[in-house]
Amino acid sequence: METSQAYVPPHILLLPSGAELDKTQSLIAELENKLKKLDKQLQQERRREKIRLEEEHEVFAALLLELRSSASGQSNSNNSDEITSLESEENEARRAIRREFKDRIDALLLERRQVEEQIVQQRSLFAPIHKLNDDIFIEIFALCVYGGLSPWILTHVNTRWRALALSSETLWSGIMVTTNIDEELTRRMEGKEVCNNPGRLRRALKRVGAAPIDLDISLNWSHKALDANTAAEMIVEVCKTSAQWRKLHLENSQKVVDEDHVFPSDLFAHGLPTLKSVSFHMQHWKHALPSRGLVPFRGILDTIEQTSSLIELAGLHGGGHRDPTDEAYAQPTIISHATLVRHSPREIKEACNYLLDVRSDMLLARQYTPLFLDDQQRAKEISEAIASRDGIAPTTRQLLISRSFETSLSSLRILQLEVLDLVSRDGLHFSRNISLPNLCQLALLCGDIKNLHLLQTPNLDNLRIVLTDDSDYAIYSSRIVLEGLWNQQSPMFWNGVSLKRIKLRGVGLSFSALHSLSMANAELRSIEMEDIHFDIPDAILAFADGSNLPKLGRIEVNYTRRLSENKLMFMQQNMTHVASARPQAQVTLIHQGKITEYWMRQRE
Structure with a gap:
């Protein structure tokens, strides 16, 4: 019974076995001998051509000498015509000889080029790159993939590369579960394997094996290409590997209604022990009741707090539905960009919860540090929240505000602020005194600066300025x-x-x-x-x-x-x-x- 062979696309170069390499070495030797013979034949043909031309010249030279001797001292026009005719005849004879040898020499040169190409092709099988061991190849492949190259390209070079790439689980660590794409031709996006149906997802998970997974879940419920049941099947399938997740990004861009809930209650039963980075990009949050939401957000935060000890980065980005006529989304949470770096899971959970729950009567940022803002309106809301409580979180250490920030910075009571980074797309211009009595480090990145002395910073000892203009x-x-x-x-x-x-x-x-x-x-x-x-x-x-x-x-x-x-x-x-x-x-x-x-x- 014949064993089944793995499918190899016809355009992929088949690398020879050891026995075939020995035959290849013998073939190269034969081709090199043939090349030497061709070189010898070329030399012989060029020598023969030279001899023929010399012989032809000697024949005509004797005749011309005789005619010129008989014509010396005479003005015979007949002799002059004969000399001209004889010279033309000699030139034509020489051209005929050159044409004859040119055809033969060109044929030999063509054959020689073909032999050289065969030698180069055969020698390529002995190139130093083929002597690298598999581990080095996989390291090189990993650098290519992390640089944005699709691992599928590596599988279309030769059989060895194909086998190595398909057997290396780490090359396939990026997986995107999405309902936003229905084209079968879209295989990779943002460095991840696009899985828009259960079949693709199962194949992607099989390739990644036990390696760490960088997961991106992007769901769009307005997209008609996929129903909730199919999405639920993919979510359940990928969540079986949650213990392998290294990075997690959740994103939705359309409304989520009751019947579209696809996350089971025991979604993260395996925990998230290897998670290092988590980010959420949502337009619609209904986190209070998991049965009404796209993501059981509280459950994710609970799991992170209980099982994630390696986490270094967490991020939030989103905004609520602003249409007051929509009852389901009349009181959404408005979330601006927020990033937390190298914090414990508990601090991340508390920070995310406060962002989700913030209202005008609550003090934001009391529970975590640092706080990053890039929206002037959001800064105003936080300013009002802090003013209503007559203070600021004593643990807040960094405040970064881009765009227009002077008003927000002036109105915030940031007496405890110790580290301040200011980033402006344009200029950094102050028009009033701003007291920062505890500030010890100030970093400015801006187009130009004016009136920096209005920042009253008696304890400042570290100043960094980067001018972008x-x-x-x-x-x-x-x-x-x-x-x-x-x-x-x-x-x-x-x-x-x-x-x-x-x-x-x-x-x-x-x-x-x-x-x-x-x-x-x-x-x-x-x-x-x-x-x-x-x-x-x-x-x-x-x-x-x-x-x-x-x-x-x-x-x-x-x-x-x-x-x-x-x-x-x-x-x-x-x-x-x-x-x-x-x-x-x-x-x-x-x-x-x-x-x-x-x-x-x-x-x-």
Whole structure:
């Protein structure tokens, strides 16, 4: 009885066995001998052609010599015509010889090229890549897949690659269970295997085996391609593997009604012990009654809290239905973006619950940190909630607000805030005083900055500024702001602020600003400057006065863009002067990744 063979598409290269490789080696030797014979034949044909041409020339040369001798001293036109005719006859004879040999030589060259191609094809079977062991191949495959390449492409190269890819469970860890796609041709999306019917899902789970699973469940109940029963079948099937889930993302985009509930009560009976990342993207939440919702959200949070000890990241994104005429969704929860990083499952559960339950009379953010916001209206709601309770959560450490944020930041009573990151797509402009008495770390990423001194931060010791706008105006504006912050005679002086660590990127800096900084910040220990626009080439020499900044232990200047040779040499000389004045400091210049350290030479 014949054993069944695994199906191999006809276009896939079949790799030879060991015995076949021995035959291939013999074939290569035969082809190489044939190639040598062809080269020899080509040499012979070219030699014969040369001899024939020489012989033909000698025959005609003798006749021409005789005619020219008899015609010398005479003006006989008949002899002249005979000479011309004889020369034409010689040229035609030579052309005929070349045509004859060209046909034979071209035929030999064609045969030679064919033999060379056969040798290259046969030698490819002995290429070094075929000597790699399976484990190395799988590591390379994994890098390709994680970079966005579909593992199916790897299975269409040759039989070995196909067998390795199909046997490597980790290559198939991404699975998307969805009702949003009904095209059979859509096999991969966002790095995951698209499973829009139970058959595909079962095959995907078979391929992943016991490997960790990165699961994406995306359900759309307005899509007519799939009914609730089929969706329920897929959900039940994939939840049997919940103990393998490494990442979980749940998403829905349309209304969910009573009869569409597809999650069984014991959905996560196996727990989520390997879950490291969870995110939810919902437009409609009915979490109070699991029988009315798409997802038993409380059940998921309970399971995370009870069984997930490895979780590092949790995220929420969604919004409620805003149509007041829809009774089922008249009082939905409005959820903005929220991200929690490296928190315990209990804190994640509490944070998610508070987000889901928040109302104007509740204090949001009391139970977790950090809080990320990107919506001005949402910030206003939280501001009102906090104001109603006359305080802010003492454990809140980070507040990041993009778009327009000054009003929200001013109205929030964030007396306990210690770490603040501000991100603005445009400029960062303050128009009023904002008291942040406990703030110790401030990070700004913005197009340009103005009136930074209005942030009253007496305990600030760590400042980071990244300027995203490289226009002359933005650079000049930042130069003026920073110069005013550290100049004690300026109305923009940052009174009471003594920085220990500074990191700047893309801003403008003047010699005056750096000199004022060295005079006003005796506690400064480290300053890092990347792609800085100095007003003069010698600006960095403001740090060459060793009597200032006695605790400064690190000065780093980094240029990711290319400097001209003259500018680079000038900067190197200036950094050498700074290092000489500060022998105990680490003075570093980085130019397009090439690092030059000056401090070690000085200490030696």
